[in-house]
Amino acid sequence: MTPTQQQQSTSYNKCLLVFLLQAVFAFIFFTYIHINATSTQLEEVDSTPFQSKNKNERIVTILLWTWPFGNRFPLNRCKNPGESSGCYFTADRNDYLIADAVIFHHRDVCNSKSQLPQVQRPSGQYWVWFTLESPSHSPNLGFMDNLINITMSFRSDSDIFTPYGWLEKHIVEQNFTIPEKSKLAAWVVSNWNPYSKRVKFYEELKNHFQVDVYGRLHKSLPREDMQKVLSTYKFYFAFENSQHRDYITEKLWTNALSYGAVPVVLGPPRENYERFIPRDSFIHVDDFQLRKNLQITCWSWTKTTQDTNNTSNGDQNCGQNQTPNGLLITAKHASC
Ligand SMILES: *[C@@H]1O[C@H](CO)[C@@H](O)[C@H](O)[C@H]1NC(C)=O
Ligand SMILES: *[C@@H]1O[C@H](CO)[C@@H](O)[C@H](O)[C@H]1NC(C)=O
Numbered sequence: 307m308t309p310t311q312q313q314q315s316t317s318y319n320k321c322l323l324v325f326l327l328q329a330v331f332a333f334i335f336f337t338y339i340h341i342n343a344t345s346t347q348l349e350e351v352d353s354t355p356f357q358s359k360n361k362n363e364r365i366v367t368i369l370l371w372t373w374p375f376g377n378r379f380p381l382n383r384c385k386n387p388g389e390s391s392g393c394y395f396t397a398d399r400n401d402y403l404i405a406d407a408v409i410f411h412h413r414d415v416c417n418s419k420s421q422l423p424q425v426q427r428p429s430g431q432y433w434v435w436f437t438l439e440s441p442s443h444s445p446n447l448g449f450m451d452n453l454i455n456i457t458m459s460f461r462s463d464s465d466i467f468t469p470y471g472w473l474e475k476h477i478v479e480q481n482f483t484i485p486e487k488s489k490l491a492a493w494v495v496s497n498w499n500p501y502s503k504r505v506k507f508y509e510e511l512k513n514h515f516q517v518d519v520y521g522r523l524h525k526s527l528p529r530e531d532m533q534k535v536l537s538t539y540k541f542y543f544a545f546e547n548s549q550h551r552d553y554i555t556e557k558l559w560t561n562a563l564s565y566g567a568v569p570v571v572l573g574p575p576r577e578n579y580e581r582f583i584p585r586d587s588f589i590h591v592d593d594f595q596l597r598k599n600l601q602i603t604c605w606s607w608t609k610t611t612q613d614t615n616n617t618s619n620g621d622q623n624c625g626q627n628q629t630p631n632g633l634l635i636t637a638k639h640a641s642c
């Protein structure tokens with residue numbers, strides 16, 4: 307092989323690998339959220355854009371070095387070796403020497419180099435650095451500097467982008483009925499830090515606005531009841547634990563959007579959210595700070611639901627048809 311040919315083949319291999327990892331992780335991700343948050347509407351969307359195109363391609367072996375936070379999930383997106391899915395996904399460390407790529411979940415290995423493979427890396431093997439946690443909750447971030455080849459995270463500029471959720475077009479148009487609403491606003495929070503932006507915002511807001519708080523130090527809400535309870539609220543506070551670019555979690559995708567509540571978001575800036583969901587499908591906490599004397603209580607659910615009937619309300623880039631009818635409850639008039 308000439309150096310150029312070799313380069314081409316390396317970058318081709320890398321493309322294939324990135325493609326397969328994307329497929330596998332898209333699937334795992336659904337599974338992961340499924341385990342964590344029970345079934346959701348968004349998950350039911352058929353996600354089949356991830357099929358190996360080259361059936362005769364050699365099998366790529368991908369090794370998951372640790373189960374993320376010890377959570378196991380089925381590895382059945384890649385079929386068994388010999389079947390023609392193009393990839394073989396395994397969590398058996400005995401496969402290390404034959405693996406084309408090894409995925410390291412940051413938080414499971416970042417304490418010590420002794421948690422990484424102790425045998426020399428086979429040539430051509432890619433190491434993939436994977437995280438779902440924000441930088442604020444990722445200690446020892448430089449731990450794998452100069453060791454990894456591919457990044458995989460919630461950041462859209464990762465080599466492999468693994469967001470917590472996304473919008474997809476339904477193949478058949480769906481009728482979506484907004485769940486019946488009897489309560490105003492809910493927030494589920496387990497990590498209560500009095501100095502965090504989200505708790506400060508809540509402390510200010512609660513003087514004007516009835517917010518039911520669930521979680522470890524508040525009302526209890528068993529996971530299996532989340533959908534039933536949260537869907538009776540008009541608004542859901544999708545407040546992230548820290549503010550970082552693209553760090554938008556299942557709090558938005560599952561707890562708010564798929565349960566049919568208008569998301570009130572606190573996280574990265576509004577423009578960042580608008581890259582992923584239509585601009586009038588959520589309320590950003592910064593929308594309030596624009597108005598000093600805002601009467602928050604003037605939020606009107608009637609107004610917001612009426613707007614969902616307006617089919618020309620869809621975002622240009624993310625047309626109305628891409629979302630279940632009415633799922634994106636428009637909030638643009640809701641902040642008075
Ligand atoms: C992956 O990165 C390591 C460390 O920088 C490097 O030694 C190795 O050659 C890279 N592997 C591939 C397949 O590019
Ligand atoms: C949606 O509702 C309309 C009116 O009730 C009905 O005609 C149509 O068949 C329904 N579509 C689906 C996909 O259920």
Ligand SMILES: *[C@@H]1O[C@H](CO)[C@@H](O)[C@H](O)[C@H]1NC(C)=O
Nearest residue numbers: 608611612613614615616617
């Ligand atoms: C939505 O539009 C339909 C058809 O124009 C109308 O019959 C219905 O009353 C509207 N619903 C609301 C909540 O405005």
Ligand SMILES: *[C@@H]1O[C@H](CO)[C@@H](O)[C@H](O)[C@H]1NC(C)=O
Nearest residue numbers: 612613615616617618619620
């Ligand atoms: C529907 O939404 C479009 C776009 O936002 C707006 O121009 C139009 O006036 C709305 N129609 C009604 C009846 O609210």
